[in-house]
Amino acid sequence: MQKIAAFLVAGVFSTAAFAGANCSKHPKSEWMPEADAKAKIQEQGYNIKKFKVDGNCYEIYGTTKDGKKAEIYFDTKTLEIVKSEIGS
Numbered sequence: 001m002q003k004i005a006a007f008l009v010a011g012v013f014s015t016a017a018f019a020g021a022n023c024s025k026h027p028k029s030e031w032m033p034e035a036d037a038k039a040k041i042q043e044q045g046y047n048i049k050k051f052k053v054d055g056n057c058y059e060i061y062g063t064t065k066d067g068k069k070a071e072i073y074f075d076t077k078t079l080e081i082v083k084s085e086i087g088s
Helices: 002-017 035-043
Strands: 048-053 055-062 070-073 082-086
Touching: 035 048, 035 055
Parallel strands: none
Antiparallel strands: 048 055, 055 070, 070 082
């Protein structure tokens, strides 16, 4: 029984570690249109391989202008970076 409880607790904490970013909740009417968001993100030097909506965030998978892998979450209204993971 203790092993099961420990397993469940570990599962809860590991899930939280992989959770997405916490973006502000804006009404969809205030969101920047996806096409505009993609264009502005590319103007910042990112190459977008995948663009998607994740909860209240715009999320991209792609590369930086230096060619590094990037996973970045943006606020849907302001395009402020909420969370980023830049690799090699």
